[in-house]
Amino acid sequence: MALLARLGSMVGRGEKGDSSSQSDTGDLRVTLVLAPETAATIDPAHLANLGASIHVFDGGLEKFSVNGPLLRRTDLVILEIEPESAEELAALEQFANSVGARIPVVAAAHNLTITATRRLMRSSIADVLPIPFSREELAQALETGRDRLGQLRTGGGPARSGNVIAFQGVLGGIGSTMLATQLAQIWAAEKKVLLIDLDLQRGNAALYMNLKPRLSIADLIEADDRLDAEFLKMVLERHQSGTSVISSPNDMTAMDVVTPEFIDRLLDVATQNYDLVLLDLPGIWMDWTAMAIQKADLLLLTTQMTVSGVQQARRQLDVAEANGLGDRVRVVMNRMIPGLFGKYDLSEAESALRSRVHFGLANDFPTVSAAQDEGRSLGQIKMKSRIEKDLRAIAAQLGDELVSMGATA
Known part of the structure; x- marks a missing residue:
């Protein structure tokens, strides 16, 4: 229960749904991070027809700052603050x-004074907005934000903001790493892909891609504040598919050497330099794995139709749902046997899980084993196999989901 309480404090549940006003879609994506009582007073007319897509988030700065998907879809933040609070x-x-x-x-602040405005402008912000604000005042703040954004991008600031997909198996040896490495190779044909193996004690991503890395995630952990794009490039290995891979350590490494702060910085650097960042996670819940999932756009949870597979999947789903992450989970049922007409019957699995099963994967041990031994894609081992068809369907659907979320490609 203590872990659940800590995880719950890291997850934003105050985000408005359809009741938050969104204007006509424009090139500027704006998030208003407001206190609930302030958000409740927002006049939708203030947000309309300003050439921007405006979203109201009433969960506060702490929850917004760890909401990776929303951060990546934000070009300008308007943040409510109490200027008298140190x-x-x-x-x-x-x-x-x-x-x-x-x-x-x-x-943005209530009861702004000249002194408070001066205090705020001494910080690293673009502008100050009074609360309540008029439509004209909001328009001026958006214009200032556009100008600052243009300066950042003209000055070489990172315009890229890639997406993050996390992979987690409910049991060891259930196929989660296979799924991550094979999807990485499919996506690498069109995107700049980075696969990070965060399973510190049982990670096999580099092995499955026939790579022999000199450095690993442990070197990035030790780098601490020196972690940047150049250091990241020094540690990774390139697969023949074009996928960049950061491997797990060669030695057994304690799970608690990773911190939420490290995950935050790692993903910040990675998403600024890659279109798609894939995280191969251990099947446990800790503060830092929770942070990784919170930062991810989607979580692929891999299981299979066994008693232990269903039981552990249900437990993982319960934790995700209890912490407001259920809508990001996509369940993959591995090692399925097609029925008479070549379709998977997922009804039994969904009944046992009390949850939707989003994807089925064929049981094809010889093809998978050969691909992992040789570090190649399933299509290179056996063209037009059922499992390759399943993987390409997953890749296509997830790609469409990212686009529909408004995610950058």
């Missing part, structure tokens, strides 16, 4: 510095 000022400055290379930040 703690909130420090949090504003830390956040503005952390995202400042990509996302301009506008501070």
Whole structure:
């Protein structure tokens, strides 16, 4: 229960759904991070026809700052703050510095005084907006944000903001790493893909791709504040498919050497340099694995139709749902046997799981084993196999989902 409480504090549940006002779609994606009482007073007319897509998030800065999918779909943040609070000022400055290379930040406050405005403008923000604000005041803040965003991109700031897909098996040896490595090779034909093996004690991603890396994720962990794009490139290995791979350590490594702060920085650097970042996670819940899932756009949970597979999958789903992450989970049922007409009967699995099964994968041990031994794609081993067809269907559907989310390609 203590872990659940900590995980719950890391997940934003205050995000508005259809009740949050969104204007006509434009090139500027704006998120208003407001207190619930402020969000409730927003006049939709203030947000319409401003040449921007505006989303209201009433979960606060702490929850917004770890919401990876929303952050990656935000070009400008308007953040409510209490300027007389030293703690909130420090949090504003830390956040503005952390995202400042990509996302301009506008501070919004009630009862703004000249002194408070000067105090706020001494921080790393683009502008200050009073609360309540008029439509004209909001339009001016958006224009300032556009100008700052243009300066960042003209000045060489990172315009790329890739997507993150996490992979987790409910049991060891259930096929999650196979799924990650094979999908990486499919996506690498069209995207710049980075696969990171975060299973510190049982990771096999490099082995399945027939790579012999000199360095590993452990070197990035040791780098600490020196972790940047150049250091990342030094550690990775390139697969023949074009996939970049960061392997798990060769030696047995304690799971607690990874921190949520490291995951946050790692994904910040990775998504600025790759279209698609794939995380091969261990099948456990810790603070840092929770952070990784919170930062991910989607979580592929791999299981199979066995008693233990169904039981563990249900437990993982319960934890995800309890922490507001259920809508990101896509269940993959591995080692399926097609029925008479070549279709999978997923009804029994869905009944046992009390949840939707999104994808089925054929049981084809000889093809999978050969592909992993040789570090090649399934299509290179056996063309037009059922399992390759299944994987390509998964790749296509997930790609469509990312696009429909408004994710960048």
